[in-house]
Amino acid sequence: MKKSVEEDVFIPLYPKSTVEDKSSLCSKFQDRRFWSAVKLLSNVLLWDGILREDTVRDLGLSKLLNRYLLLNLLNTPPGPDNTEKCSKVVACLPGRWFQDLQSGSTLSELRNFCQHLLQ
Numbered sequence: 001m002k003k004s005v006e007e008d009v010f011i012p013l014y015p016k017s018t019v020e021d022k023s024s025l026c027s028k029f030q031d032r033r034f035w036s037a038v039k040l041l042s043n044v045l046l047w048d049g050i051l052r053e054d055t056v057r058d059l060g061l062s063k064l065l066n067r068y069l070l071l072n073l074l075n076t077p078p079g080p081d082n083t084e085k086c087s088k089v090v091a092c093l094p095g096r097w098f099q100d101l102q103s104g105s106t107l108s109e110l111r112n113f114c115q116h117l118l119q
Contacts, residue, residue, distance in 0.1 A: 001044055005063050009037050011072050020077065034072050034085065037064060042092040049094075057097075061109035065089065073116055086117060 011033040012026075019027040044060040069089060076082045097107060106114050 001047070001059055004040065005044070005059050009033075009040065009064065009068050011037055011068050013071060013075055016075060016077060019075070022081075030072070034069065037068050038085075038088050038092070041065060041069065041089065045092050045094055048096070053097075057107070057109055060092075061107070066109065066112060070112055070116065073113075089113070 012030055014026045014030060018024065019030055021027060041060055041064045044064065045056060048056045073082060073085055073089075076085060093110075101107075
């Protein structure tokens with residue numbers, strides 16, 4: 001999994017003006033790569049409870065979410081597409097990670113993602 005996360009994930013960053021046209025080849029390619037990375041995130045996080053939690057959080061959150069997915073989310077204009085992408089990312093997160101957190105707090109690896117959601 002580590003090799004796949006570090007070597008196989010590629011989400012190009014194009015200027016916003018290039019990807020605003022959803023029919024453009026750049027936009028379509030970037031979206032396919034984003035959704036492929038979300039699928040990998042989902043698969044990595046399914047290992048929670050089987051592998052050590054810190055390993056799963058490092059691969060899934062520190063590397064995949066913060067290194068690749070969040071950059072794409074920040075480059076996606078606000079609107080339904082961004083909301084759908086964020087919702088799919090949230091749906092991947094294991095609920096048990098949040099059971100013992102105090103209200104208004106989150107995991108340290110999710111701070112930047114939470115800031116994006118708040119904006």
